[in-house]
Amino acid sequence: MIYLLCVLLLLIGLYGVLVKKNLIKIIIGLSIMEYALFLFFAVIGYREGGTAPIITKGFEKAVFVDPLPQALVLTAIVIGLAVTALLVSLAVRIYEKHGTFDIRKIRRLKG
Amino acid sequence: MNLIVLFVAIPLGAAFLMPLLGRVARKIPDILANLANFSLLVLALLATKQGLVVYKIGGWEAVGGIPIGIYLVLDGLAVLMLLIVNVIGFLATFYSVAYMERYTDKPRYYTLFLLMIAGMNGVILSGDMFNIFVFMEIAAIASYALVAFGTEAEELEAAFKYQVLGTVASCFILFGIAIAYSLTGTLNMADMSRVIAQQGIGTPVFFVGTLFLVGFGLKAAIMPFHAWLPDAHPSAPAPISAMLSGVLIKAIGVYALCRVLFNVLGLGKVSSFLYILLVLGTLSMIAGSLLALGQRDFKRLLAYSSISQIGYIILAFGLGTPLGFLGGLFHLLNHATFKSLLFLNSGAVVYSTGNRDLKKMGGLSQRMPVTGTTSMIASMSISGIPPLSGFWSKLIIIIAAIQAQQFIFALLAVVVSIITLAYYLKVQKLAFFGKLGEAWQEIKEVPAVMCISMIILAVLCVGLGILLIPGIKAVILDPAVEVLYNGARYAQLILGS
Amino acid sequence: MRGMTLIVKTITRLIVGLIFLYGIYIVFHGHLTPGGGFAGGIIIAGAFILLVLAEGSEELSTEVKKWRASLFESLGIFIFWFLAMLGVFAGTFFFLNLLPKGKPLELLSAGIILPCNIGIGIEVGAALFAIFITLAVLKGKGDKE
DSSP, rough: OOOHHHHHHHHHOOOOHHHHBBBBHHHHHHHHHHHHHHHHHHHTTTOOTTBBBBOOOTOSOBBBBHHHHHHHHHHHHHHHHHHHHHHHHHHHHHHHHHHBBBHHHHOOOOO | OOOHHHHHHHHHHHHHHHHHHHTOOOTTHHHHHHHHHHHHHHHHHHHHHOOOOEEEEGGOOTTBBBSSSEEEEEEHHHHHHHHHHHHHHHHHHHHHHGGGGGGOOOOHHHHHHHHHHHHHHHHHHBBBBHHHHHHHHHHHHHHHHHHHHOHHHHHHHHHHHHHHHHHHHHHHHHHHHHHHHHHHSBBHHHHHHHHHHHHEEEEEEEEHHHHHHHHHHHHHOOOGGGHHHHHHHHHSHHHHHHHIIIIIIIIIIIIIIIIIIIIOOOGGGHHHHHHHHHHHHHHHHHHHHHHHHOBBBBHHHHHHHHHHHHHHHHHHHHHHHEEEEEEHHHHHHHHHHHHHHHHHHHHHHHHHHHOOOOGGGOOOHHHHHHHHHHHHHHHHHHHTTTSHHHHHHHHHHHHHHHHHOOOOHHHHHHHHHHHHHHHHHHHHHIIISOOOOOTTTTTTOOOHHHHHHHHHHHHHHHHHHGGGGHHHTTTTTTHHHHHHHHTTHHHHHHHHH | OOOHHHHHHHHHHHHHHHHHHHHHHHHHHHTSSSOHEEEHHHHHHHHHHHHHHHHHHSSHHHHHHHHHHHHHHHHHHHHHHHHHHHHTTTTTTTTTOOOOOSSSTTTSSTTTTTHHHHHHHHHHHHHHHHHHHHHHHHHHHHHHH
């Protein structure tokens, strides 16, 4: 069930990217897509009754959730940060040139 | 060779040193970047002599036969791709020494360039699903920034479009990786391949395969996913266009797609999936060439032509026969050389005339003999005129299609080859032959370093046909074909060593 | 960008040092508790960003700040690269943990992980601050037009 929620979130993000006309909203849509996937990874790694996979005093032999997806999510978050930062700076530069975030007004290139 | 990690480590180290040393003296960025790429070129040539190498990062050995660390794998296919990336990469850096003078901030340009090389080498060597994703993103983010490097309105817009589509593609790939991980419980590609072979190829594997096809297909600009390429590739500085069209879409698109589909998911023998590749390849082949026919902008025409030629490669892989793989890989290699050369030519034209519109050019060979001749060679090679390299790879693809009883696809490949000849003749006629335009009486040939890069690539275009001579073919092309055709053996080889 | 009111400025001056210290703590305990170079680096960058937001970017010479930030960024990532390459220089594997491991759950343990975390902390903190400064400067230009 919760997997479907992640897919739904992914589709909401995709909708935002495809339909919205504002550069910032497109960036938000992309971020939603990414976060849906992070959630999906975290859900995959869940084990029944598991705790955080950190060995501390008194928790050496507990049931841990799968730590690998969490490591992957951390890496993917860092990549997502780089992507978002670059996209935002591009959007700001485009705003400087055109004075608008509306893609209908700044479209010069033809497919 | 215990040093295959240097393919990733050298460009990364050079990229990190660049901002520290770049401001000390003006010549340092040029020297550092060329040194790094030259050492990579030497390493790539040395790598051809190696057999299969499995490198375990951090020295983490497998526990009970199950790999736990990150693996780097050098096999026949990886050697071929490393050669392509590093040869073109070195020539493009060499070309940049003169070409990038007019842009400010060379250190930053080289930093991004080296990061892109590091990312591509990483994708090629990685033996781990998630690491493919990470390196792919390094290469892709560097390329987004490089497309926007000129910071003019068009370049920014193209970069934005490219990055949005690229990020959507990455999301699909990440989704695929997540499902593959939950199916198999491992990220190591060899181990994943073994588990999938045991479980059998069911619907979930097809779903993962489709996700990867969409994701990597977007990165490779296969037909329904090609919209970003004609904007992004022409907007970058010329050496970067050469890298993007010549190498990047192959390393993080075609190569990663083949590696994942054939070696990891084991879809290389599933005829329905291969048929999808066949159809998509043919579609992009035809549409790319038809769209290229109508272009007036030199670089945009080349970009559409890239879509068309990638179509050939995907078509050849979709045949699923050894000859098809041979043709596809050989065409991939050839396309890397002649398309990079053509983009460098277009860069030379822009450098001298400041103009990309074909209609305004004319007679440029009189003033720029090196550019004219080399672009002539590249155009003839890409259109498949014997005895240039492009002829042989197209011939192999067509023969392979006939052998696989796909006569319609063979016919279409021939037709598209003729269309290719038509639009390259148009380029030659409009730009390099005819009467010299009045505006261009004063132009000069480009500086020597740019000429040297173009001449070396032209020599490669003429001479790459020798790779088909049996003795040489057994060293470079055959191992690569073997990897793709016997996809299931991948797991055995890696886990066994 | 203009600075904020006196209240914000005063509070910021009081707590910014604490935030910075907390970031360093997170970086140094990355191998023992949740956190590490990335999380700590973000907090360190947060301290600087708070300072700029409160005081305003007009009085700061942002060009110099940006240049220094990217210098530190390169330095941090270069440290990380160098530590990873130690294994190759010693003739073994990339990222091999060469240093003595020490006793588990102590600060000076886990070999190269602690220095790696420090490298990442410098890199992330400087990079994020550089991104912020760049965007703030760009934004300022847009307002004037």
